[in-house]
Amino acid sequence: MSAFLEYVPGTSPLHRMNPVAKLAAAALFAVACFCSSNLVFLAVLLACGFALAATCGMLRPAVGLAKAVFAFSLILTLVQILTTPTGAVLVALPWGYIGTGSLLAALTTVVRLVAAAIPLFLVFYVTKMNDITNAVVKVLHVPYKYAFTFTSTIHFIPLFMNDMKGIMEAQTARGVEFDAGGIVRKVRLMVPLCVPLLVSSVRKTNSAAIAAEVRGFNLRTASSGYKEYPFAAFDVAAMAAAVALVVCAVALGIVL
Amino acid sequence: MIEISNFSFQYREGATPVVQGIDLAIPDGAFVGITGAAGSGKSTLTYALNGIIPHCYPGDFYGSVVVDGLDTCDVALTDVSRLVGSVCQDVDSQFVTSVVEDEMLYGLENFGVPRDEIEGRLEQALDDMGIADLRDRTITSLSGGQKQKVAIASILALNPRVLVLDEPTAELDPASSRSVFDLLARYAREHGATVVVVEQKIALLSQYADMLVIVDEGRIRFADAPAKVLEHSGELERIGVNCPRSTTLMNRLRAEGLYQGPSVRNVREAREALEEVLA
Amino acid sequence: MIEFKDVHVSYEASAPILKGVNFAIRDGEFVAFVGTNGAGKSTTMRLMNGLLKPDAGQVLIDGVSTAELRTSELARRVGFLFQNPDRQICCTTVREELLFGFRALGQAGAEADARVDAIIEEFGFDPDDDPFLLNRGARQLLALASIVVLAPPVVVLDEPTTGLDYRECEKVMAIIRRIHEQGATVIMVCHDMEVVADYATRCIVMSDGRVVDDAPTFEVLRNRDTLERASLVPPQIVDLSLELGRAIPRLADAPVGSANTVDEMLAAVVEEARGAQDEERSVSA
Numbered sequence: 001m002s003a004f005l006e007y008v009p010g011t012s013p014l015h016r017m018n019p020v021a022k023l024a025a026a027a028l029f030a031v032a033c034f035c036s037s038n039l040v041f042l043a044v045l046l047a048c049g050f051a052l053a054a055t056c057g058m059l060r061p062a063v064g065l066a067k068a069v070f071a072f073s074l075i076l077t078l079v080q081i082l083t084t085p086t087g088a089v090l091v092a093l094p095w096g097y098i099g100t101g102s103l104l105a106a107l108t109t110v111v112r113l114v115a116a117a118i119p120l121f122l123v124f125y126v127t128k129m130n131d132i133t134n135a136v137v138k139v140l141h142v143p144y145k146y147a148f149t150f151t152s153t154i155h156f157i158p159l160f161m162n163d164m165k166g167i168m169e170a171q172t173a174r175g176v177e178f179d180a181g182g183i184v185r186k187v188r189l190m191v192p193l194c195v196p197l198l199v200s201s202v203r204k205t206n207s208a209a210i211a212a213e214v215r216g217f218n219l220r221t222a223s224s225g226y227k228e229y230p231f232a233a234f235d236v237a238a239m240a241a242a243v244a245l246v247v248c249a250v251a252l253g254i255v256l
Numbered sequence: 257m258i259e260i261s262n263f264s265f266q267y268r269e270g271a272t273p274v275v276q277g278i279d280l281a282i283p284d285g286a287f288v289g290i291t292g293a294a295g296s297g298k299s300t301l302t303y304a305l306n307g308i309i310p311h312c313y314p315g316d317f318y319g320s321v322v323v324d325g326l327d328t329c330d331v332a333l334t335d336v337s338r339l340v341g342s343v344c345q346d347v348d349s350q351f352v353t354s355v356v357e358d359e360m361l362y363g364l365e366n367f368g369v370p371r372d373e374i375e376g377r378l379e380q381a382l383d384d385m386g387i388a389d390l391r392d393r394t395i396t397s398l399s400g401g402q403k404q405k406v407a408i409a410s411i412l413a414l415n416p417r418v419l420v421l422d423e424p425t426a427e428l429d430p431a432s433s434r435s436v437f438d439l440l441a442r443y444a445r446e447h448g449a450t451v452v453v454v455e456q457k458i459a460l461l462s463q464y465a466d467m468l469v470i471v472d473e474g475r476i477r478f479a480d481a482p483a484k485v486l487e488h489s490g491e492l493e494r495i496g497v498n499c500p501r502s503t504t505l506m507n508r509l510r511a512e513g514l515y516q517g518p519s520v521r522n523v524r525e526a527r528e529a530l531e532e533v534l535a
Numbered sequence: 536m537i538e539f540k541d542v543h544v545s546y547e548a549s550a551p552i553l554k555g556v557n558f559a560i561r562d563g564e565f566v567a568f569v570g571t572n573g574a575g576k577s578t579t580m581r582l583m584n585g586l587l588k589p590d591a592g593q594v595l596i597d598g599v600s601t602a603e604l605r606t607s608e609l610a611r612r613v614g615f616l617f618q619n620p621d622r623q624i625c626c627t628t629v630r631e632e633l634l635f636g637f638r639a640l641g642q643a644g645a646e647a648d649a650r651v652d653a654i655i656e657e658f659g660f661d662p663d664d665d666p667f668l669l670n671r672g673a674r675q676l677l678a679l680a681s682i683v684v685l686a687p688p689v690v691v692l693d694e695p696t697t698g699l700d701y702r703e704c705e706k707v708m709a710i711i712r713r714i715h716e717q718g719a720t721v722i723m724v725c726h727d728m729e730v731v732a733d734y735a736t737r738c739i740v741m742s743d744g745r746v747v748d749d750a751p752t753f754e755v756l757r758n759r760d761t762l763e764r765a766s767l768v769p770p771q772i773v774d775l776s777l778e779l780g781r782a783i784p785r786l787a788d789a790p791v792g793s794a795n796t797v798d799e800m801l802a803a804v805v806e807e808a809r810g811a812q813d814e815e816r817s818v819s820a
Contacts (some may be wrong), residue, residue, distance in 0.1 A: 007354045009394060068274075096430065124699050130358040158396070163622070172622040174681070175610035175639035196625045199667050204349040210312050211350040213295065214337045216366030224365040226374055294672050294700040400572055426698050429572045429726045431766040456700055459771070498701035501729065501771040505797050505804075512801075514808050523771050527778045534783060534791070534807055 006158050007128050012056035013234065014126045019135035021235035026119040028242035033116035036249035039104065042111045045245070049118035056094055056126050066114045066120050073113045077106035077118075129155055134225040144220050152208070163200050167193050257418060257450045260284040263319035265300060266307055275474040276299045278319070282467070284417075287444050289461030289482075292471035293496030298454050299345075299422060301471060304322045304328070305452060306420045307336030324417060325435040338367065341416030345423050347407040355408050356390050363414045378461060381413035384443045386435075391460075401432030405439070412443065418450040419443075425457060435458065438462045459500040462486060470497055486519040502526035509533070536561055536687065537583060537720070540696055542592035544578055552578045555592070562688070565607050565721045567735035567752065569728070570765050574741040578723045583722065584613040596689075611640060618694045620671075620678035623726035630655065630662035632677060636685045654684045658710075672703030679707060685778040689716060692723035696730055732756060732770040732795065740765045753795050772800050808820055 008014075014022070033045055053062035082093065086101025123132075133151040136142045168190070172178045176189055263363040264276040275297040282288055292298045303309040311333035321328045353359045362377050368456050369377065371458045382388045385405040390398065404424055411419065419440075425433035432458065441464050444451045455461050461468060462482040470485060472495040478485045485492075489499040489507045501509070501522050502525045509515040514533055520526045537560040553575050568576045581587040582594045585601040592599045593775035595681045596612055615622055626632040633654060636649035653661050658680050663734055666677055675695070684688060695711065697702040704727075725731050730812060731738060731752065738755040742746040748761040755761055756773050769777070776794045780787035790803035 006396065007394060009355070009392065128353065128355050128358060130353040130355070130362075149351075155352070155354065166617070166619070166622045167625070169586055169606075170615075170617050170626065171639070172606045173586065173610055173613075173615040173617070174623070174636045174685075175607050177605070177607040177639075179605045179607055192625055195627070195667075196621055200621055204346070207344055207346050208349040208352070210308055211342075211344050212352055213312065213333060214306060214308065214342045214351075215363040215411075216334055216337060218332075218334055219368065220366045224368065226361050226365050226371065292700075293671055294703060392772065423698075429570075429766075430728065430768040431571055434768070456698075493701075496700055496702040502775055503798055505772065505775070505800055508797070508801050509804060512805060514805065523774045526771075526775050527782065530775070530779055530804065531782055533804065534779070534786065534811070 005020055006125070008058065008061075008124065008125050010056055010126065012126070014052065014122070016055040017238065018139075018229050018230065018231050018235040019127050019131045020139045021231060021239055022123050022134070023136075025238045025242040026123045027195055028239070028246055029114040029119045031248040032242070032245040033112045035246060036112075037108055038252050039108050039111065040248075041249065041251055042115055046111055046118075048204035049115050049122075050117060053122055056122070058122060058125050061125060062118055062122065065118065069114045069117045070110060073110045076100070076113075077109050080106045082111055115192060124154070131229070134227060135229040137222050138225055139229055141222060144222065144224075148212075148217075156205070156208075159204065160201060164193070169195050257284040257286070258452075259318050259320075259322045260304065261322075263304060263317075263321055265304065265315055265317055267313060267315040270315070273316075273474060275304075275471075278304075278476055280469065280476060280479060282450060282452065284450060285444070285448050286450055286467050287441060287465050288467045289458075289465030289472060290451075290452065290468060290469045291456065291458055291461055291497060293300060296471045296496075297474040298471045302342075302420050302422055302452065302454050305502075306340045306342040307333045307416070308342070311336075323401065338414075339416060340418040340420055341411035341414055342410055343407050343419070343421040343424060345426065347403050350407050351403075354394055356387075356393050356395060359395065359406060359410050360391075360413050365408060369412060369453070371416075377413045377415070381409040384412050384446075385409040385439055399432075400427050401429075401435065404428065404432075404436055408436070408440070411428045415447075416449070418452065420452045422454050423456065425455065425460070431514050433460060440464070458497060459522070462500055462503070470495070472496075482521050483518045486521065489519075506530075536595075536597055537722075538593070538595040539582070540593045540595070542579075542582065542594060543588045544575075544582070544587060544590055550737045552744055553582075553589075556741075556744070556746055558739060558746060558749055560720060560722060562720055563715075563718055564737055565715050565735050566723075566737045566739060567731040568722070568724045568739050569726070569731060569755075569767060570741035571767075573601045573743045575764070577693055579741070580615070580691050580693050580724055583689075584615045585609045586615075598791070607639070610687075612634075612683075612688055614682035614685060614690045616679055616682050616690070616695055619698055620674040623678045623681070624666045624674060627665060628662065629660045629666055629677060632666055633681050633684050640685070650686075654680050655747050671704075672699050675699060675703065676707060676710075677785060679710060680699050683710060685720070689720045690720065692721070692725075694724050694726060695728055696725065703707055704730065727766060728756065730772045732773065740767070742766075758793075770795075772797055776800065803810070 033042060036042060050062060053059050081098055081102045084102045084105050085096035085099055087099035089097045089099055091098040129151045133147045136147050139146050169179050171193060178186060178189055260280040261277050263278040264273045266273040290298050290301060304321050307328045310329060317329065323336065323339050340369055352362055360381065364374050364377060382391060385408055387405050387409060390402060425436055437460055442453055443449060465482060468482040468485045469476060477495060486503045487501055489504050492499055502520055506515055506520045506526055506529060515529060517529050520529055539556050539558050542553055542556040543551060544553040556579060565753060568579060570576055578587060582589060585604055585606040588602050597675045624632055626635055628797055630651065633651045634643065634647060637643045658676060666674060695707055699707060708730060711721055735752050739746055739763055740755055742765040747764050748755050748758060756769050757777065762769055780792035786792045789807060791807055794800035794803045
């Protein structure tokens with residue numbers, strides 16, 4: 001299995017889409033999620049997200065991601081449940097109450113966050129980092145240096161995560177109890193390990209910079225890319241569909 | 257091809273020069289192996305060849321390094337890079353993309369290779385490293401040996417006149433190490449390229465290189481054909497360079513008066529020599 | 536005693552890494568694991584300190600299954616030196632680094648201090664040095680020292696000499712030999728066949744997730760079938776001895792045909808050559 005945010009090769013329609021169209025459609029999809037508070041509509045979007053993941057064989061990572069976003073959004077929803085006293089009273093609190101409305105609002109938040117996140121993350125699983133950089137430079141005329149900085153950062157995430165895993169293993173093998181106790185304890189144990197991680201990161205980025213330089217990094221211009229990224233009918237359709245979703249979201253908000 | 261004269265270098269944060277008084281001439285088409293103990297200055301020497309010194313590391317640079325008529329101090333790093341391809345020690349951080357084909361394209365695009373040449377060069381370089389079948393693979397899915405070959409191929413695609421490699425087989429097993437050296441030797445032969453390899457494994461260097469450079473405490477101690485350098489196995493051992501065992505054996509037999517021939521570079525030469533001695 | 540009983544391991548969604556590995560290592564042995572990259576050696580090492588648990592089969596350390604123990608508990612019995620010392624070193628002085636293991640195991644105290652002092656003396660470290668400013672070889676030695684100082688009964692080493700020069704390699708191996716002589720069980724993965732030949736007394740050969748040979752070192756290194764199957768390059772003198780035995784059949788049974796080291800080969804060749812000269816002399820007389 002590939003690491004977090006790492007490209008998985010494939011030939012599905014999503015894989016073959018224009019990188020810019022993919023990014024734009026995913027962003028619009030997320031906008032649509034945030035424009036609507038209609039639980040049914042959001043649930044449909046969430047289902048769409050999973051369906052998209054299924055078309056490119058990414059259902060498993062998508063479910064994994066959904067779980068992670070769900071866990072993260074629980075904190076948010078807890079606050080929401082305790083501070084939005086609406087609907088029928090379920091539990092009385094000193095400052096108000098938890099009502100059916102609070103639960104509904106919390107549920108909406110969770111569904112919205114998960115639904116918005118899936119297509120965005122999917123983009124990274126089905127698009128080569130290199131294609132994102134080159135397409136953004138060629139089509140959107142973003143300066144190459146910025147695009148490169150962004151994509152290298154993402155490129156380095158799995159490498160650093162791998163390093164951190166290796167460092168934690170090495171310390172566990174010396175008797176540091178990473179394999180026992182709760183999360184707080186683990187985080188406390190991790191703090192001193194930031195030193196070796198930092199040292200190895202600095203070394204890596206330094207040698208990466210030199211390696212890029214001797215391969216003509218400074219000569220690169222917007223037109224250097226070998227591959228072209230034309231928009232196909234499918235790309236236009238996908239973006240139109242995403243725009244339509246945003247319109248729907250806004251319209252639903254006005255009508256209901 | 258490369259002329260180094262009276263070259264010394266001291267890193268800005270260093271207290272003493274890392275290399276000093278280096279004089280070395282590398283002829284066009286040579287396969288050069290550089291070795292020496294840790295900290296002897298052999299990596300610094302390669303940084304001088306590919307222009308990383310003085311362009312990326314600040315410090316005091318004396319003497320001159322001239323590659324194909326270009327003084328590396330007078331021109332931009334990119335101009336040196338057109339002539340000298342470098343494969344770094346840590347290939348994982350050399351990769352800028354996630355798929356082999358993109359990695360190959362990166363340098364070609366940057367150096368503005370004409371579009372109609374790109375496909376041909378890409379295929380040629382993959383063939384030269386024997387990895388045509390890896391073209392669509394993601395880099396993370398490759399083994400250590402395969403990664404090394406991809407890193408080398410991505411540089412070969414740029415058609416450099418000189419190829420500089422810093423410990424290309426450090427992380428590889430003996431079979432993959434040999435395979436990398438076989439491919440490098442074939443490439444050098446077929447394309448008339450100059451190859452410079454820094455390596456700890458002296459047995460490999462002795463077998464493949466036609467010039468062996470031994471660096472000790474920042475100075476060149478020997479620079480000659482391997483058979484000539486290997487005659488000094490005692491001295492090499494003193495400066496922290498271990499000769500291949502077959503070489504040590506034949507040198508000791510020479511001291512016993514049982515063998516008069518040149519120092520051997522590998523097991524095959526030792527066997528041939530011993531067959532005569534024992535016939 | 537370390538026992539592997541029909542151990543199977545496969546990482547998620549990829550081909551199995553280990554396909555039924557069996558062996559037992561007795562206390563006080565010096566065992567080298569050899570084979571190409573990807574043969575399953577590192578996986579086997581990681582099973583020994585519980586960083587990895589078998590999918591099927593059992594790994595027993597002194598009769599206790601690693602499935603029942605955490606790695607940090609196993610750390611008292613099994614010291615593990617990783618290939619890359621940078622992942623292990625995490626303190627700002629050499630002295631702190633050497634004390635780190637004692638603290639992690641809850642054994643800090645006067646005895647720990649004394650042992651750290653002794654090891655600093657033995658290795659010739661400067662206790663106040665910053666480990667991150669040392670060179671690669673010195674960091675490797677420090678990483679090794681921080682394991683050795685804890686005196687674990689079993690030491691597992693993943694390619695301890697990779698990236699080191701000849702002198703550093705000799706230094707590291709001399710320490711490993713010493714702890715072995717003091718009774719520790721030493722298990723190492725090593726690609727350098729000369730090092731394997733010089734130090735290990737037993738050799739386990741792995742190929743494609745299986746043990747394909749397991750015998751005293753030179754028995755393994757002289758077995759052409761094994762070498763071929765596992766794509767191994769024999770140490771030079773062994774190679775030479777086998778080649779000579781093949782080229783000149785009468786040598787196969789002579790000392791030349793069984794010489795394993797430079798000294799043995801030198802003595803064998805001298806004997807052979809002088810013998811031949813004597814024969815010539817007696818014939819001409």
